[in-house]
Amino acid sequence: MEVVDKAKLPYVYTVDELISMFLAAYGREEARGSTAEPAFLKQKRLEIKRIVASGKALASTLRKMALGMPFLDRLHPFYRDLVDVVFGAQLYKHAVAKVGNAHLAVRAIAKEAITAVRTAPDKKALLRARQMYKARIIDLLNDLGPELEKLRDVATFLRKLPSIDPNLFTIVVAGAPNVGKSSFVRCVSTARPEVAEYPFTTKQIHLGHIHLKGDKIQVIDTPGLLDRPLSQRNKIERQAVLALRHLAGVIIFIADPTPHSGYSLEMQASLWREIKTEFTAPAVAVLNKIDIATxxxxxxxxxxxNPAAEISTINCHGTKEVVDHVLHKYYVPQALEKLRARARGA
Structure with missing residues (x-):
């Protein structure tokens, strides 16, 4: 399964940019040939050159844009489901297909225009063929507007998404909004997610790393979850669910025993039970804000x-010990098994 290579994501042009590109390619071609050639024939030949050049440039651009976008069926399930949650898989596939197939329509329009130019009996007919060609191409591009906008949104979203490697051991940090997840990730990893004293600061998945000798551990800060069925959750919450489902080697669930998060202990406990029931990855509960809890x-x-640890992310107290605990219990056995497998293979 592939991961998203952000360096290979194409620039997705707007309708106006494509129209400008098309008209510029059309206008770049100039008349060449013998001065003895009749003016009308010379104009026909120039018109055909302009149609060929502009049609080829536009068709190539449309095709490259479509082929440069990720193919969902080849992606790792995390990325595939993420695009589905945020944009809708079928809408995305439709947009890619329509933009990709548009290059065939451009070629067909150009072919018909060339025929109309060649058979034009006079300058008036030649002008009509030129105007018709430009108008049809511009209509085609305007019709692609919603699909181009969809591809631009997806490409922008994927570029902003951290470069997550589903093959690395991953600690996913989960919990209700405003319980200290982002602060925890700041304490234990290279990530620098935004931290603020209000819910839903983390609107996207954030990624940090813990560097070990010869290896790297991913730490993912997920958007806050609320205690309700998946079907009722918003797109931000469902991104967190996808991270839990597809990436987690272990889940650290952070609970806030104080009223400061705005979510009751009962609600958080219900969410904790759901995570333990619904996800296959092992989960560890941690109490935060012990510096202010009564x-x-x-x-x-x-x-x-029944927490495995009690911490305070305001000063990172106890956070390193939590990570050391989960790595020793869940990561080290996997790493040793991989080493044994390599030794057996050798």
Whole structure:
């Protein structure tokens, strides 16, 4: 399965840019040939050259744009489902197909225009053939407007998405909004996600790394989840679900025992139970904000979550120990098994 190569994503032109490109390619061709050639024949030959040059340039651009976009069926399930959640898989496929097939329509229009030019009996008919050619191409491009906009949106979204490698061991950080997930990722990895004191600051998946000797661990900060069925969740929440489903080697669930996140302990506990039930990756609960939580709040949270650790992301207290724990318990056995497999293969 392929991952998205952002360096290979094409520039997706707007309708206006394509029209300008088409007209510029048409106008670049100049008359050449013997001065003894009759003016009308010379004009016909120039018109055909302009049609061939502009049609070829436009058809090539449309085809390259479509072929440069990722093919969903070849992508890793994480990327494939992500495009489906945010943009709709069928709408995206339709847009790629329509833009890609448009190069055939351009060639057909050009072919018909060349025939009309060759058979034009006079200058008036030649002018009509030229105007008809330009008008049909511009109409075709205007009709591609929604599909071009869709491809631009997808390409922009994928360029902004972190370069996630589904083959690396990945720690996915999950929890309700505003419980300290982004702060945790800042503490333990190279990521620098935005941190703010209001819900839904993390509107996209953010990626950080932990560098070990000869290896690299991914840490993914997901948008906050709310406790409701998947079908009722918004696109931001469903991105987090996809990360949990497709990428997680282990899930660190961060809970806030205080009222500061705006979400009750009962709601967070329900979400914790759902994650443990719905996802195959092992999950570890961690209590955050112990620097401001009361003894009563901590006692109640411990009973609900049976946490593996208690931390404070305001000063990164205990965060390194959490990562060391999950790596030793879940990553090291996998790494050792890979080494044994390589040794057996050798």
């Amino acid at each position: 003894p009563q709040e901590l006692e109640r949270a411990r009973a609900l979550f």
